[in-house]
Amino acid sequence: MSPLLTHPAGLAGVSELTCGSRHAGVLAAAASGLCTFIDKQGGDPDRILGVSGIDPELLQHPTLSLALPNYCQVLEEAARQSGCDNFGLYYGQQFKPQALGLLGYIGLCSATVEQALINFARAFPLHQRNSLIRLVDEGEHYRFDYQVRHGAILARRQDAELTLGMALNLIRHVLGSHWAPHAVHFEHPRPEHWHEHCKVFDAPVYFDQPCNSLIIPKHGLGRAMPEYNSTLLLVMQDSLRQLSLAGREAPNIVDDTRAQVRQQLLAGEPMLEDIAEQMGLAGWSLQRRLREHGLNFSGVVDKLRCELATHYLGQPQLTISDLAPLLGYSETSAFSRAFRRWFGVSPRQWRSRGGGAR
Structure with a gap:
């Protein structure tokens, strides 16, 4: 191939x-x-x-x-x-x-x-x-x-x-x-x-x-x-x-990192060294460049997962158990714990209260 x-x-x-x-x-x-x-x-x-x-x-x-x-x-x-x-x-x-x-x-x-x-x-x-x-x-x-x-x-x-x-x-x-x-x-x-x-x-x-x-x-x-x-x-x-x-412009390190992380989520937990390698960087170099924007790698991953979670919960054909692998979690319980940390409620409660519509 x-x-x-x-x-x-x-x-x-x-x-x-x-x-x-x-x-x-x-x-x-x-x-x-x-x-x-x-x-x-x-x-x-x-x-x-x-x-x-x-x-x-x-x-x-x-x-x-x-x-x-x-x-x-x-x-x-x-x-x-x-x-x-x-x-x-x-x-x-x-x-x-x-x-x-x-x-x-x-x-x-x-x-x-x-x-x-x-x-x-x-x-x-x-x-x-x-x-x-x-x-x-x-x-x-x-x-x-x-x-x-x-x-x-x-x-x-x-x-x-x-x-x-x-x-x-x-x-x-x-x-x-x-x-x-x-x-x-x-x-x-x-x-x-x-x-x-x-x-x-x-x-x-x-x-x-x-x-x-x-x-x-x-x-x-x-x-x-x-x-x-x-x-x-x-x-x-x-x-x-x-x-x-x-129209050629300089790369945006934050958007590029988010894009690479999203590609990796379906395979499981995104790893700093793997993402950095995909971007042609060393892990420490990627972290340093993210710090210049007031960010770190784990924070980028967490924020993207949070945004994707609310996006997927707005799609009624997806069950709660469908979401964990889409976000790189090996178990639904891990996703539910993260969601409670983000919003203070479970994914099911968030959806039933109309969060998906908002």
Whole structure:
């Protein structure tokens, strides 16, 4: 199993909208038609954009940048306020490659479907920061992996379902609407209406996985892309590269640490040395850099667990016993003790009192 492409995006922590040509989050092309789609689902676009801190004017310019936390939040808010729990899934189902702007045309202008996937994966980190994208050769299949790795983003289900839908539509653009992946993986817990995911992807869908992934059979990937244009492909690639260079920022050590800790939680208790190694640092160096922000490693882990606990408790399909492994605890009792320390009540009491709704 050898990765063709492994491109963790830039580590910059972004907390506000970016205007002009500076690209520090995700290009606004990723929100093409968003207001219309929110309205179609019965939501109020102005209210949802306002709550999420997004200026509607930016959505009219596909090469301007939205902060990734705001972008993920607007999708979650749209799902909540419209009452459409599968908002990201359905938004992705209708999202055509052309609507993705530079990134979409990089795929469309490639020579074959296989090359389109390779070029799409290579270019994606320039289109969106703080994300993992890779295309892994698994013999008879490719595995297309996607994962947001911004430490400030807790809720990212809608974005994951949207993004895999975008990749699906790039392939179906050539191989037809009936083409289906071998399987689909999502990192978030199984939602209430999960059978809809099986219908949209026409494939088995698995939840609580390490990463969001499409398992793509290689058969048919050699077919030519109808819009292949080598000159236009180079222009699109260069334009996206220039936008990316204009927005490059210094890494944010706190957000980066939180992102790495979140990846490790499913495997159990996060360890300082392991996290530091993933970040290319020694353990003492990571602790020193966190102290510069008035933090320490155990405090970062504890705060992230607390935030994730309240996030997961707001999802009624998850039982209390489901939460401990999601937070890196080996036993539910350990999670319950930590929760009492944070809030003075048990997780069950917190949920029954409406904490999840708040």
